[in-house]
Amino acid sequence: MDTQVELGVRLGISLALLVLAYFTGAAVERRHYASIRKRELRWRSLPAITFRSVPPSWKVTESGLITGSVVISVDYFKRFLAGLRAIFGGRIKAYESLLDRARREALMRLKQQAVEGGYHAIVNVRLETCRMANAGNSESIAGLEVLAFGTGVKLLNAP
Amino acid sequence: MKFDPSLPEDGINVSRTHPLREALLLVGGVAAIALAVAAVAAVSVDLVAPHIPIELEVRLFSGWFDRAVEADAAVDPREQSLAELLGRMAGHWPESPYAFEIAIWDVPEPNAVALPGGVIAVTHGLLENVESENELAFVLGHELGHFRHRDHLRGLGRGVAFSLLLVAVGVGGGGSAVELASLAGEFAQRGFDREQEIEADRFGLALLAAEYGHVAGAEAFFEHLPELGGPGEGALASYFSTHPLHADRIQALQATAREMGWALRGEHRPLPALSTPR
Amino acid sequence: MILSNTETVPGKQITRFFGVVSGSTVRAKHIGKDIMAGFKNIVGGELKAYTELIAEAREDAVGRMVREAESLGANAVVNIRFSTSSVAQGAAELFAYGTAVTVE
Numbered sequence: 001m002d003t004q005v006e007l008g009v010r011l012g013i014s015l016a017l018l019v020l021a022y023f024t025g026a027a028v029e030r031r032h033y034a035s036i037r038k039r040e041l042r043w044r045s046l047p048a049i050t051f052r053s054v055p056p057s058w059k060v061t062e063s064g065l066i067t068g069s070v071v072i073s074v075d076y077f078k079r080f081l082a083g084l085r086a087i088f089g090g091r092i093k094a095y096e097s098l099l100d101r102a103r104r105e106a107l108m109r110l111k112q113q114a115v116e117g118g119y120h121a122i123v124n125v126r127l128e129t130c131r132m133a134n135a136g137n138s139e140s141i142a143g144l145e146v147l148a149f150g151t152g153v154k155l156l157n158a159p
Numbered sequence: 160m161k162f163d164p165s166l167p168e169d170g171i172n173v174s175r176t177h178p179l180r181e182a183l184l185l186v187g188g189v190a191a192i193a194l195a196v197a198a199v200a201a202v203s204v205d206l207v208a209p210h211i212p213i214e215l216e217v218r219l220f221s222g223w224f225d226r227a228v229e230a231d232a233a234v235d236p237r238e239q240s241l242a243e244l245l246g247r248m249a250g251h252w253p254e255s256p257y258a259f260e261i262a263i264w265d266v267p268e269p270n271a272v273a274l275p276g277g278v279i280a281v282t283h284g285l286l287e288n289v290e291s292e293n294e295l296a297f298v299l300g301h302e303l304g305h306f307r308h309r310d311h312l313r314g315l316g317r318g319v320a321f322s323l324l325l326v327a328v329g330v331g332g333g334g335s336a337v338e339l340a341s342l343a344g345e346f347a348q349r350g351f352d353r354e355q356e357i358e359a360d361r362f363g364l365a366l367l368a369a370e371y372g373h374v375a376g377a378e379a380f381f382e383h384l385p386e387l388g389g390p391g392e393g394a395l396a397s398y399f400s401t402h403p404l405h406a407d408r409i410q411a412l413q414a415t416a417r418e419m420g421w422a423l424r425g426e427h428r429p430l431p432a433l434s435t436p437r
Numbered sequence: 438m439i440l441s442n443t444e445t446v447p448g449k450q451i452t453r454f455f456g457v458v459s460g461s462t463v464r465a466k467h468i469g470k471d472i473m474a475g476f477k478n479i480v481g482g483e484l485k486a487y488t489e490l491i492a493e494a495r496e497d498a499v500g501r502m503v504r505e506a507e508s509l510g511a512n513a514v515v516n517i518r519f520s521t522s523s524v525a526q527g528a529a530e531l532f533a534y535g536t537a538v539t540v541e
Contacts, residue, residue: 022178037169044164048456049536050516051444055160055454074524081178082463082525084185087192089467091497093174093181095524099461100172103532107457125457127532129522144524161453167537168508171501172461 025075043111048122059156066152068109073143106148119152208312213256220276251369273305291427293376304362373425439513449540459534460501498533511537
C-alpha cells in the first residue's frame with residue numbers, strides 16, 4: 001500500500017509540474033516571441049550580414065566589435081517531451097523554438113548594441129553556441145547560450 | 160548592390176505540430192513499448208522458471224533469507240507452532256522437493272510471501288489478524304501453491320528482467336521517460352499476477368480440504384481481510400492491488416469448492432498460541 | 438538557390454542583399470542506435486549512426502535556411518556558416534546561417 005501511495009504521490013507531483021510548466025512555458029514563449037518580432041521590425045533597416053568585408057559602395061568612417069548574447073532554457077514540459085523523443089529519434093520539436101528564440105534574441109541584442117554604439121550596419125556576423133553547466137548529467141540544465149558577434153560600421157552614406 | 164530590409168517569413172525554424180499532440184503520441188508510444196517489454200519479460204521468465212531445477216534454486220538462494228529466519232526465531236515463540244502447522248500442510252504435498260521454513264517479519268501490514276529457496280514469510284500484521292488455525296492454514300497453503308507453480312521465481316525473474324530492460328532503455332532517455340515506462344510495466348505485471356493468485360488459492364484450498372475435511376478457513380479469511388486496511392473497492396483499486404479483489408477470489412473459491420465437493424462450512428480450530436504477541 | 442560559403446558567387450554579380458537568414462534543427466537517433474554507438478565506442482571507428490544524424494541535421498538546417506531566403510525572394514545565400522551546440526544528450530543541433538542575396 002505504502003509504495004502505491006508513494007508512487008501515486010510522485011506521479012501526481014510530476015503531472016502537476018507538467019501541467020504548470022506547459023501553461024507557463026507557453027505563456028513565456030509567446031511573450032518572448034512578441035518582443036523579438038517587435039525588435040526585428042524596429043531594426044529591420046539596420047543591415048546585419050555575414051560578408052567579411054563591407055559592400056564596395058559603403059563609405060566607412062569608423063568600425064568596432066560588437067556582441068550580443070543570451071542564455072535561455074526550456075520548461076519542464078518540453079524537457080519531458082524531448083526526453084521521450086530521444087527514445088524514438090527524429091526532430092526534437094520541443095527544442096526547436098529554444099534554438100530559434102536564442103538565435104533571434106542574440107541577433108537582436110547584437111543590433112541593439114550596434115544602435116547604442118551609433119553604428120549603421122553590422123558585417124561579418126557570426127553565431128556561436130555553447131551548452132551551459134552540468135553537461136553530460138541527465139538532470140542537467142537544458143540551457144542554450146548563443147553568442148552573436150560582428151563588426152559594427154559607421155557610414156557616411158545610408159546603406 | 161542594394162540593401163533590402165525585408166524580414167524572412169516567421170516560423171520556418173519551428174515545427175508546427177502542437178506540443179500536446181506530440182506529447183500524446185510519445186507517451187502512447189512509450190507506454191506501448193513498456194507493456195510489450197513487460198509482456199516479453201513475463202513470457203520468457205514463465206517459460207524458463209518451471210525448468211530451473213529446485214536443487215539449484217535451493218542452493219542458489221539458501222542463506223539469502225536465512226538470517227531473517229534465525230533473527231526472528233530467537234525472539235518469536237510463534238515461530239515453532241507456525242512451522243509445525245506448515246509441516247502439516249506441506250505433508251499433503253508429499254512430492255514437494257522443498258524443505259520449507261518459516262520467517263516472521265515485523266511488518267504491520269497483513270501479508271505473506273513465498274521466497275526463493277522454500278522460505279515462507281508471514282508478517283506480524285497477518286498473525287495478529289487471523290482468527291483461527293484454519294485461516295492460517297489457508298494462507299500457508301496458498302503460499303505453498305506459489306511454490307508449486309514456481310510463481311516466486313517468476314515474480315523475481317520478471318522484476319529482474321524488466322528492470323534490466325528498463326536500464327537499457329534508460330541509457331539514452333530522460334529520467335521521466337524511464338519513470339513512465341516503469342509505471343506502465345508495473346501495471347502490466349500486476350495484471351499477470353492475478354491469475355497466479357487464483358491458482359495458488361486453488362492449491363491452498365486442496366491442502367485445506369485434505370487437512371480438515373472442509374475448507375471453512377478460506378472464506379473466513381477473506382471475509383475479514385478487507386477490515387485490515389486493504390485497498391478500497393473499484394476498478395482502479397482492483398488493478399492497483401497485487402491480490403485480486405476479495406470478491407473475485409471468494410467467488411473463484413466457492414466455484415472450486417462446489418466443483419470438488421468440499422464443504423464451505425465447518426468447525427474452526429483455535430489458533431495455536433499465536434494471537435498473543437511476545 | 439545558389440549556396441556558397443564565399444563572399445561572392447563566382448561569375449555572377451550581387452545586385453541586392455538582405456539580412457542574415459538562418460536555419461536550425463535539433464535531431465536525435467532512436468535509442469537502439471544510441472546503444473549500438475555506445476558499444477562501438479569501445480572499439481572505436483566511425484559511428485555511422487551519428488554521421489548519418491549530422492548529415493540529416495545539416496540537410497534539415499540548410500533546407501530551412503533556404504526556405505527563409507526564398508521567402509525574401511532571394512536566389513542565393515552566400516558566406517554560409519555552420520555552428521553546433523548540444524542541449525540534449527545524443528542529439529545534434531545545428532545552426533546554418535548566411536546572407537541572402539539576389540545575383541544576376
